[in-house]
Amino acid sequence: MKNSSTPQGDLSAQIAASIRDAIIAGDLIVDARLPSEAELSEQFKVSRPTVREALKRLAAQALIRTQRGATGGAFVNHLKYPDAYDQQITTSTLLLSMNEVSIATACEARFALERACTRLSAERRSPDHLATMRAEMFRQSQPGLSDEAFCASDVAFHRALVDGAQNPVMSYQLAGAVEAMQPLMNMITFTARSREKIVALHGQIADALEAQNAANADDALTELEAYTISLAKDVLDARAHR
Amino acid sequence: MKNSSTPQGDLSAQIAASIRDAIIAGDLIVDARLPSEAELSEQFKVSRPTVREALKRLAAQALIRTQRGATGGAFVNHLKYPDAYDQQITTSTLLLSMNEVSIATACEARFALERACTRLSAERRSPDHLATMRAEMFRQSQPGLSDEAFCASDVAFHRALVDGAQNPVMSYQLAGAVEAMQPLMNMITFTARSREKIVALHGQIADALEAQNAANADDALTELEAYTISLAKDVLDARAHR
DNA sequence: GATTTTTATATGTCTGACAATTGATTTTGA
DNA sequence: TCAAAATCAATTGTCAGACATATAAAAATC
Numbered sequence: 001m002k003n004s005s006t007p008q009g010d011l012s013a014q015i016a017a018s019i020r021d022a023i024i025a026g027d028l029i030v031d032a033r034l035p036s037e038a039e040l041s042e043q044f045k046v047s048r049p050t051v052r053e054a055l056k057r058l059a060a061q062a063l064i065r066t067q068r069g070a071t072g073g074a075f076v077n078h079l080k081y082p083d084a085y086d087q088q089i090t091t092s093t094l095l096l097s098m099n100e101v102s103i104a105t106a107c108e109a110r111f112a113l114e115r116a117c118t119r120l121s122a123e124r125r126s127p128d129h130l131a132t133m134r135a136e137m138f139r140q141s142q143p144g145l146s147d148e149a150f151c152a153s154d155v156a157f158h159r160a161l162v163d164g165a166q167n168p169v170m171s172y173q174l175a176g177a178v179e180a181m182q183p184l185m186n187m188i189t190f191t192a193r194s195r196e197k198i199v200a201l202h203g204q205i206a207d208a209l210e211a212q213n214a215a216n217a218d219d220a221l222t223e224l225e226a227y228t229i230s231l232a233k234d235v236l237d238a239r240a241h242r
Numbered sequence: 243m244k245n246s247s248t249p250q251g252d253l254s255a256q257i258a259a260s261i262r263d264a265i266i267a268g269d270l271i272v273d274a275r276l277p278s279e280a281e282l283s284e285q286f287k288v289s290r291p292t293v294r295e296a297l298k299r300l301a302a303q304a305l306i307r308t309q310r311g312a313t314g315g316a317f318v319n320h321l322k323y324p325d326a327y328d329q330q331i332t333t334s335t336l337l338l339s340m341n342e343v344s345i346a347t348a349c350e351a352r353f354a355l356e357r358a359c360t361r362l363s364a365e366r367r368s369p370d371h372l373a374t375m376r377a378e379m380f381r382q383s384q385p386g387l388s389d390e391a392f393c394a395s396d397v398a399f400h401r402a403l404v405d406g407a408q409n410p411v412m413s414y415q416l417a418g419a420v421e422a423m424q425p426l427m428n429m430i431t432f433t434a435r436s437r438e439k440i441v442a443l444h445g446q447i448a449d450a451l452e453a454q455n456a457a458n459a460d461d462a463l464t465e466l467e468a469y470t471i472s473l474a475k476d477v478l479d480a481r482a483h484r
Numbered sequence: 485g486a487t488t489t490t491t492a493t494a495t496g497t498c499t500g501a502c503a504a505t506t507g508a509t510t511t512t513g514a
Numbered sequence: 515t516c517a518a519a520a521t522c523a524a525t526t527g528t529c530a531g532a533c534a535t536a537t538a539a540a541a542a543t544c
Contacts (some may be wrong), residue, residue, distance in 0.1 A: 010496065012298060024332070030340055036525060047498045049291050052526085056254060056295040057302035061332070068526045069506030079336045090266070090303070091329055092414075094321045098272055101411055108362070109411035116358035120350070169343055169351035169419075172334075177415050252527065278494065289529045294495090310495045311537030 012053035015044050019054065023063055023076055034064065034074040062087065081168060085175045092180035103184055103232040110177045111225035114158060115218050117165045117174065122214040125164030132160040133206040140199050143192075150195065151185045157202055164209060185228075188235050197227060253288050254295035260286075261296065265305055265318055276306065276316040304329065323410060327417045334422030345426055345474040352419045353467035356400065357460050359407045359416065364456040367406030374402040375448040382441050385434075392437065393427045399444055406451060427470075430477050439469060 008014070022028045035043065040051045055074055058064045062083040064074045077083075096106055121129075136157040140150055155178055162174045190198070201224045208216035250256070264270045277285065282293045297316055300306045304325040306316045319325075338348055363371075378399040382392055397420055404416045432440070443466045450458035 012496090013301075016302065020332070024335060026339070038525085049294075049499095050497065052291075053295055053298045053496095056298045059255075060258065060299035060302040061329075063336070066526065067506085068504070070522090070524045071507050072505075072525050074526090079333070079340050081337070081341070084333050084337045087303075087329065087333055090262075091321070091326050093266065094305070095323070095326045095414065096411070097268070098321050099323070099410075105409055106411050109409050109415060112358040112362065112407075112409075112412065113355060113415060116354045120354065165354075167347055167351050167354075168341075169338070169348050170354065172337065173351060173355060173415060173419050177411075254527090280494085291530095292528060295527095308495065309537085310535070312491090312493045313538055314494045314536080316495090 010053075011044075011046050012050050012057065015040075015046070015051065015054035016057040018044075019058060020061075020063060028076050030076050030078045032076045034076070036073055081172055084172055088172065088176035089179045092176035093183060096180050097183060103236075104229050106181055106184060107225055107229050107232075110181055111221055113174055113177050114162065115221050117162050117170060118209070118217040118221065119214040120167060120170075121161055121164035122209050122212045122217060124166045125209050126166075129160045129164040130206060130210055133157055133202065133209075136160070137199055137202050137206065140195060140202070147188070147190055148186055150190055151182050154185065154198070155179060155182055161205065161209070184232075188231055190231075194227075194231055198224065201227070252295075253286075254292050254299065257282075257286050257288070257293065257296035258299040261300060262303075262305060270318050272318050272320045274318045276318070278315055323414055326414055330414070330418035331421045334418035335425060338422050339425065345478075346471050348423055348426060349467055349471050349474075352423055353463055355416055355419050356404065357463050359404050359412060360451070360459040360463065361456040362409060362412075363403055363406035364451050364454045364459060366408045367451050368408075371402045371406040372448060372452055375399055375444065375451075378402070379441055379444050379448065382437060382444070389430070389432055390428055392432055393424050396427065396440070397421060397424055403447065403451070426474075430473055432473075436469075436473055440466065443469070 019028070019034070028034070034040065034055075037048050037051050037055070040054075041048045044051065055064065055066065058074075059066065062077055062079055065077045066072070066074045095101075136153045139145070139153045140157075145153075158178050159171075159175070162178065163171050165171070201220050204220035205217050205224075208214070208220060261270070261276070270276070276282065276297075279290050279293050279297070282296075283290045286293065297306065297308065300316075301308065304319055304321055307319045308314070308316045337343075378395045381387070381395045382399070387395075400420050401413075401417070404420065405413050407413070443462050446462035447459050447466075450456070450462060
């Protein structure tokens with residue numbers, strides 16, 4: 001998969017890569033205990049600080065966890081969905097903010113991926129998911145809600161839509177796409193009228209999923225996509241005028 | 243987004259979180275130079291090894307890069323797509339292998355997301371993308387190809403399909419979904435007949451995209467999904483018999 | 485003026501030490 | 515004997531100080 005042939009970079013990077021490869025290859029199974037830092041420094045012929053730097057690199061990716069004490073050490077971590085979510089969201093957010101991705105491009109990707117969920121979500125969504133959507137819609141229609149809170153509720157609504165597909169892999173993949181948009185959305189000032197329209201479209205989506213009508217949900221999502229892009233465009237145009 | 247209120251964990255983890263937050267918040271812009279390790283250890287009132295562990299954590303997430311020498315130091319890294327791909331693929335792969343995700347669930351997510359690309363890909367795919375798909379199909383029909391090489395070519399084919407949408411955000415999101423499946427796919431032994439059928443479906447997809455017919459591509463993908471799942475089921479059944 | 489040498493500054497690595505945590509072991513007391 | 519308390523041992527977390535190495539800028543040299 002990768003060029004593990006050419007050792008590159010610092011010693012700590014090489015050691016981290018070596019251990020990472022062992023984990024991915026399955027040579028180190030979940031909850032297996034790595035040798036102690038002292039033993040690792042002997043094995044790799046480096047000092048303990050260098051070993052520690054390598055272990056911290058792995059810890060940052062949630063590949064290992066460490067425990068102090070007599071029976072402590074570094075253990076191969078069971079990578080759970082929340083850990084993966086966090087990483088994905090951080091990476092996606094920075095990727096969008098650093099690569100001059102247009103709001104149109106990001107929206108296109110996000111809504112296309114969300115539409116990939118509608119068929120499954122229409123089929124499998126539980127009453128819980130529908131209730132979450134309605135609750136978030138209610139929150140969104142409260143007057144006096146800050147733009148940030150409105151966006152956060154919007155994210156929650158769409159996550160409920162995605163989670164309705166009852167496919168954790170899909171939820172994981174979509175987490176980044178949905179959440180990473182939030183900083184971009186926060187730049188938009190939502191007028192009372194635009195909020196009203198968005199909530200109405202959310203209503204159409206929720207109704208369609210409740211009726212298990214994926215096509216209607218698709219249409220509403222498409223309309224929401226176009227409306228979001230047009231709102232963003234207005235903001236950018238207004239900003240250009242100043 | 244996160245609970246940055248409660249400082250948790252080791253000092254190096256706290257310091258890493260603090261710097262990470264500053265990067266995400268935009269207080270540290272791309273290519274900005276962080277204070278030297280000596281200065282950071284003064285600011286945070288910790289020793290240099292501790293600062294270094296924190297910096298290695300950030301380097302592992304490709305948030306910073308370091309440079310030695312007189313004008314060296316730690317710089318906020320411009321997170322590029324390939325960096326993000328690598329992280330996504332590593333995380334997705336481990337997530338699948340550690341969470342007993344069924345092949346059916348993973349396939350469902352992957353193909354649903356791929357179908358999200360077909361409309362755009364049918365519209366925008368370049369001759370290059372089509373050529374890549376044809377070339378991979380040719381490789382896949384060569385006799386004597388190992389199962390691993392067949393799977394790798396399969397990944398390349400599907401990446402061309404995704405890249406055809408000409409949306410880098412989508413390509414990034416899908417990279418994990420497609421590549422993370424490869425280890426699972428490698429467990430399948432592809433007979434000559436099953437390869438033939440897969441290549442035939444690939445042909446349908448390529449033809450549909452060339453004709454800019456998204457619906458046909460969708461159908462072929464759906465059939466490919468069902469066929470992949472049935473192949474995987476056969477392997478598992480055969481394994482259960484022994 | 486171009487080239488070489490020096491220098492300053494930064495990260496990379498090492499050694500050795502001590503602090504803190506924690507499960508296991510031993511001791512103590514009823 | 516058994517339970518509680520004290521001790522121990524192993525391990526990670528942190529620190530101080532040093533030297534090695536890389537690198538760009540400055541100085542010296544031709």
